[in-house]
Each structure stands twice: as structure tokens, then as C-alpha cells.
Amino acid sequence: MFRSTPRASGYFRTGYAQDLALIQTRSEAAALTAFTLTLAAYPFLATAFYLDLACQVFLAAIGALSLMLLTGYAGQVSLGHAGLLAAGAFTAGILFREFNAPFWVTLPAAATIGAGLGVIFGLPSLRLRGLYLAVSTLALYFVVAYLGGEYESTRGFSTGIMIDAPKIGGIGLKNPRAWYFVLLAAAALTFLLCANLLRSRTGRAWGAIRARETVAEALGISIAGYKLLAFVISSAMAAFAGALFAYYRGFVSVEAFSLFLSIQYVAMIIVGGMGSLLGALLGAVFVTLLPYAIEAALMKLPHAQSYAGSLFAIDYSAFGLVMIGFLVFEPLGLVGVWRRLQNYFLLWPFKYRPTTGAR
Amino acid sequence: MQLVINIVVLAAIYALIACGYVLIYRVSRVLNLAHGELMMLGAYLLLTTATSFSRNAFVAITAAIVLSLVVGILVYVLLMRKMVGEMVLAAVLATVALGILLRGLMVLVWSAQQQYPGQALGLTNPALALPGGGRISTFAAAIVTATAAVYGGLFLFLQFGRWGVRMRAVGQNPLLAAQRGINLHAVYALAWGLSTLTGSVAGMLIALDSGLTDSMAVIGLKAFPAALVGGLDSLLGALAGALIVGAAEVLSIQYIDPLLSDVVPFLVLIAALVMRPWGLFGTREELDRV
Numbered sequence: 001m002f003r004s005t006p007r008a009s010g011y012f013r014t015g016y017a018q019d020l021a022l023i024q025t026r027s028e029a030a031a032l033t034a035f036t037l038t039l040a041a042y043p044f045l046a047t048a049f050y051l052d053l054a055c056q057v058f059l060a061a062i063g064a065l066s067l068m069l070l071t072g073y074a075g076q077v078s079l080g081h082a083g084l085l086a087a088g089a090f091t092a093g094i095l096f097r098e099f100n101a102p103f104w105v106t107l108p109a110a111a112t113i114g115a116g117l118g119v120i121f122g123l124p125s126l127r128l129r130g131l132y133l134a135v136s137t138l139a140l141y142f143v144v145a146y147l148g149g150e151y152e153s154t155r156g157f158s159t160g161i162m163i164d165a166p167k168i169g170g171i172g173l174k175n176p177r178a179w180y181f182v183l184l185a186a187a188a189l190t191f192l193l194c195a196n197l198l199r200s201r202t203g204r205a206w207g208a209i210r211a212r213e214t215v216a217e218a219l220g221i222s223i224a225g226y227k228l229l230a231f232v233i234s235s236a237m238a239a240f241a242g243a244l245f246a247y248y249r250g251f252v253s254v255e256a257f258s259l260f261l262s263i264q265y266v267a268m269i270i271v272g273g274m275g276s277l278l279g280a281l282l283g284a285v286f287v288t289l290l291p292y293a294i295e296a297a298l299m300k301l302p303h304a305q306s307y308a309g310s311l312f313a314i315d316y317s318a319f320g321l322v323m324i325g326f327l328v329f330e331p332l333g334l335v336g337v338w339r340r341l342q343n344y345f346l347l348w349p350f351k352y353r354p355t356t357g358a359r
Numbered sequence: 360m361q362l363v364i365n366i367v368v369l370a371a372i373y374a375l376i377a378c379g380y381v382l383i384y385r386v387s388r389v390l391n392l393a394h395g396e397l398m399m400l401g402a403y404l405l406l407t408t409a410t411s412f413s414r415n416a417f418v419a420i421t422a423a424i425v426l427s428l429v430v431g432i433l434v435y436v437l438l439m440r441k442m443v444g445e446m447v448l449a450a451v452l453a454t455v456a457l458g459i460l461l462r463g464l465m466v467l468v469w470s471a472q473q474q475y476p477g478q479a480l481g482l483t484n485p486a487l488a489l490p491g492g493g494r495i496s497t498f499a500a501a502i503v504t505a506t507a508a509v510y511g512g513l514f515l516f517l518q519f520g521r522w523g524v525r526m527r528a529v530g531q532n533p534l535l536a537a538q539r540g541i542n543l544h545a546v547y548a549l550a551w552g553l554s555t556l557t558g559s560v561a562g563m564l565i566a567l568d569s570g571l572t573d574s575m576a577v578i579g580l581k582a583f584p585a586a587l588v589g590g591l592d593s594l595l596g597a598l599a600g601a602l603i604v605g606a607a608e609v610l611s612i613q614y615i616d617p618l619l620s621d622v623v624p625f626l627v628l629i630a631a632l633v634m635r636p637w638g639l640f641g642t643r644e645e646l647d648r649v
Binding site (some may be wrong): 077263 | 368459626636
């Protein structure tokens with residue numbers, strides 16, 4: 001799970017309940033409180049631009065968490081995540097446009113459609129593994145994107161579908177600060193849901209399937225059932241994130257859900273670190289902020305205006321470079337860096353190196 | 360008649376691109392999702408050679424082909440070599456990342472505007488009338504010829520060439536091949552070089568036929584279903600798969616909806632994955648290896 005090493009302070013777990021507890025030590029509780037307070041204070045200190053960044057991070061975090069559940073824990077690779085987000089966004093958009101449905105209908109509907117699509121995306125996984133599975137999700141992504149585009153063009157929304165802000169008690173949700181808290185709550189709930197799934201029977205079954213299917217089956221785990229469940233839950237979450245994204249932007253277009261988006265989500269869980277919820281969050285932050293960081297850095301350089309036109313291409317190549325860098329040099333991702341840092345301070349001033357023959 | 364010609368041309372394009380996927384997959388079990396971008400890079404290399412040092416079409420094309428071979432080998436030496444022995448999936452994601460990097464760099468260097476290497480070389484592209492009433496553009500005919508030549512050449516090379524035999528050996532069992540003294544890195548590098556070369560030839564000819572933009576990589580991705588339908592480790596399969604995918608695409612454009620063209624190859628892919636994931640001519644046990 002997101003905590004693997006015991007603490008050096010002499011904290012030993014003596015029962016299963018302790019082992020499963022989400023918050024185990026006082027320092028963890030303190031850190032969590034500080035983190036919560038920071039997040040709560042943030043919107044009152046930040047400008048509109050930084051508020052928007054935070055909202056984007058929260059949306060990305062929901063998507064990344066759902067993909068982490070599927071790929072990082074259940075071991076089922078998906079390159080079609082953008083298709084699920086698109087499905088959610090389009091469900092919300094279509095229901096709003098055609099039936100004028102309120103958000104408390106469209107959001108559950110999006111999640112339901114996502115779950116249904118999850119079954120379709122997941123069915124190939126019963127037979128295919130690894131590469132072939134990745135390819136099948138890729139193909140399904142193209143089908144979903146095509147359906148979205150087809151809807152747009154046949155219904156005359158060729159530039160995209162506009163969605164009004166959701167109304168709560170007759171008042172439209174337009175205030176960025178309100179959006180911040182809504183998205184924060186959604187991301188936090190998703191995190192909690194994932195954490196709880198992972199420390200329950202389901203999460204352990206996924207872990208077993210990822211480690212070795214044959215053994216998992218011998219242990220009495222229904223491979224087909226749990227694989228499909230992973231796809232269904234992950235897809236429902238992704239579609240939900242897509243619908244939230246549609247409401248947040250007020251606009252749905254198939255352009256926003258390119259194949260590149262799928263790859264971005266995969267990059268999030270790689271950069272963050274496979275098999276760690278914390279990693280999904282770190283990856284979401286990193287990948288979302290990277291283009292803005294690059295832009296800010298470029299604008300500091302002389303002749304800033306001359307690069308402005310090629311900013312997109314620069315982002316693109318930098319993204320590829322970062323992804324390669326993590327794959328080659330830091331396969332454990334940001335979480336790996338974090339763990340190493342932790343261990344360094346835990347053992348300080350000593351160092352621990354595995355003996356040479358250990359590998 | 361025209362329909363048949365369209366199918367043959369599209370199938371030739373897909374087949375020419377797909378053999379790059381097959382070569383790399385067969386030798387190293389890596390799926391190269393950057394193939395579309397490498398192919399596009401080949402086309403841009405032609406544009407560069409054409410504009411910078413030779414207006415002679417033959418010289419420019421030969422230079423670009425040699426450059427693309429070098430690019431392919433460099434890709435292996437600089438990046439994929441590090442991924443040998445890693446999880447297959449990590450290697451595939453590395454190629455995805457490479458594709459993104461390349462696409463960004465290409466837009467930076469050559470801009471995203473539509474360009475015509477044919478004009479730079481002073482070549483025209485007249486339509487040829489074929490017996491039976493169909494028409495085919497010169498470069499489309501060149502694509503069909505090139506596909507036949509590449510497949511013939513690859514067949515002879517893999518069947519009888521010293522390095523071809525080594526490549527097949529590595530594909531069958533890398534450990535055993537290495538034990539017998541085959542230089543794995545050299546074979547992998549060669550596979551990457553050849554794959555990039557064939558892809559680049561496809562890219563150049565497509566660019567000569569219909570111009571060059573940064574959306575060309577999509578064609579490369581659409582050729583992937585051809586490789587898989589035929590079986591990812593079979594060249595003959597790639598040819599058959601290309602025919603199936605090409606036919607399906609042309610027919611659905613003609614009779615159903617032109618918008619379908621981007622999605623039909625992937626529908627065929629899904630159908631293939633459901634019915635026969637190892638492909639028409641692929642080896643069956645491959646599935647459990649990945």
C-alpha cells in the first residue's frame with residue numbers, strides 16, 4: 001500500500017487492526033492535519049491562476065488514482081484512459097444538452113456508463129495479457145473517440161458541447177473557490193475509496209493477480225471477476241472525473257480527449273511510481289504542472305516572445321524526455337525518490353547499502 | 360476497378376509500415392509505438408536532404424534512407440538498449456515517450472505546416488492510366504513497387520542472409536543465441552535500423568504522394584492493426600493483414616461513411632483480438648510470453 005516500511009522509531013504493529021489503520025502514528029496524524037489545513041487555506045491565498053492549477057491537479061488526481069488502481073495494483077495495462085474520461089464527459093454533455101438533466105443525474109449516469117464501458121474494456125483482459133491488452137484498450141479508445149466525434153458532427157456541435165455550471169439550490173456553481181472545494185472533496189473521496197479498496201479483500205486479490213495469476217487462482221480468487229471489477233471501478237471513477245471535467249470547463253469536445261491524454265495519465269503513474277496511491281497523486285501534480293513550469297521558465301529567458309509560438313512543441317518534447325528519463329533512470333518514480341529520502345534521514349548519519357551479492 | 364486500386368495502394372502503404380512493427384517485435388518482443396513518428400522523421404529527412412544539399416531525387420532519397428538507418432540504430436543504442444531485460448511494458452512505454460519526444464522535436468525543427476518534398480525535388484506526380492480503366496498516381500505506384508521490393512528483400516535477407524539467420528535465431532531464443540556467440544546488441548540495433556529504414560521509405564513515398572504534415576504519424580498507428588491481424592511475428596501475416604485492413608477501410612469509406620476511415624483499422628483490430636489474438640500467421644504461444 002502507500003506505506004511499506006516500518007518506522008525506525010521502534011513502532012511495531014502488534015495486531016492486524018493496527019496494520020490496516022490508515023493513520024498509524026502521531027506524526028502521521030500531525031502531517032495529515034497540516035496538509036489538510038494547507039489545502040483548506042490555499043484558495044484564500046492563491047490567485048485565480050493558481051486556483052485553476054489546483055483544480056486541474058485535483059481532476060488529474062482522480063484520473064490518475066483510477067488508473068493506478070487498474071495498472072499499478074491489479075496489473076492490467078490500459079492505454080485507453082482518455083476514452084473513459086471522454087465517455088464520462090460526453091455522457092454529462094449529452095444528457096445536459098438533450099434532456100436538460102441536472103448534475104445529480106448526469107454524474108451518476110456518467111459513472112454508470114463508465115462502469116459499463118469498463119466491462120467492455122475489461123473483457124479482452126480475460127484472454128489477453130500485457131501488450132495485447134494494452135493494444136486492445138488503445139483500439140477501444142479510438143472507437144469511443146470516434147463515437148464522440150460522430151455525435152458532435154451529426155448533432156451540429158462540431159466545435160463542442162457547451163454545458164452550464166451545475167446548479168445547487170438554484171445557484172450556479174461558478175465561483176472558482178467553490179469549485180476548488182468541490183474538486184478537492186471529490187479527489188479526497190476518491191483517494192479514500194481507493195485506500196479502503198486496497199486494504200480490503202478486493203485490493204489483496206488484485207495484488208495476487210498482479211503478482212501471479214496462476215497462484216492467485218489456486219488461492220481461490222476469481223480471476224475473471226476481480227479483473228473485471230478492477231476495470232469497472234477504475235472506469236467508473238475515470239468517467240466521473242471526465243464528467244466533472246466537463247462541468248468545470250463548461251465545455252465538451254472530443255479534441256480535449258486525444259490519445260496524448262491517455263499517455264499523460266500513464267505517464268502520471270510512471271512518474272509517480274507504480275503501485276502507490278501517493279505516487280498517483282505526485283504524478284498528477286508533476287504532469288499537470290510540468291507545462292506551466294516550462295512556460296514560466298522559458299519566459300524568464302531572453303527573447304521570450306520568440307519561443308511563444310513553439311511553446312506547445314517544446315512542452316511536447318519535454319514531456320517525452322521526462323517520461324524517458326523516469327523510465328530509464330528512476331523506474332520507481334517520485335515515490336522511489338521519496339522513500340530513499342526517508343530512509344536516508346531514518347538512518348542518518350549511517351547509510352545502508354545492500355551487499356553486492358544481494359541482487 | 361478504381362476501388363481495387365485504392366485497396367491495393369492502401370494495403371501496400373500499411374504493409375510497408377507494418378513490416379517495421381513486425382521486424383522489431385519478432386526480434387526483441389518490443390512493440391514500437393514510435394514507429395509512426397520514426398516514419399515521419401524519415402519523410403522530414405528527405406525534405407532536409409532535398410532542400411539542403413541535392414536536388415537530384417536519387418541522391419536525396421538515398422541519403423535520406425541512409426540517414427534513417429542511422430537514426431534507427433541510434434534509437435536502439437541511445438534508448439532501447441537500456442530497456443533490454445526490463446519489463447516488456449516499460450520498453451513499450453519508452454517507445455511511446457520517444458514518439459512524443461520526436462514529434463515535439465519535429466514540429467520545433469520543421470514546423471507543423473504542410474510541406475511538399477516532391478516540389479523541393481522538382482518531381483511531378485502525374486496519374487497513370489491502368490488497363491481496365493483505373494488511375495493511379497506515380498508515387499502510389501512507387502509505393503506498391505517499393506512494398507514488393509522491401510518484402511522480397513526482407514524475405515531473402517531473413518531466409519538466407521547471415522545476419523538474417525542471426526536475427527531469426529535471436530527472435531526464437533535470445534539466451535541460446537547469445538550463447539552461440541551472436542552479438543545480441545548488434546542484432547537488435549540492426550532490427551531497429553531496418554525497421555526505421557522501411558518505415559522511412561513508406562514515410563517518404565507517402566510525403567511525395569500527398570504532402571507532409573505532423574499528422575502523418577497517425578498513419579503509422581493505423582498500420583499497426585495490419586501487423587497484429589496478420590500475427591505480430593510474421594512478415595507474411597503483415598502482408599495479409601494489410602490487405603484485410605486496407606480493404607475494410609476503403610470499402611467502409613466507399614459504402615458507409617468517410618469519417619469511419621480513422622476507426623476502421625481499430626475495429627478490425629478488436630475483431631482480431633477477440634477471435635484470434637495471435638493473428639492469422641502468428642505463433643500461438645506468444646500470447647503467454649508477454
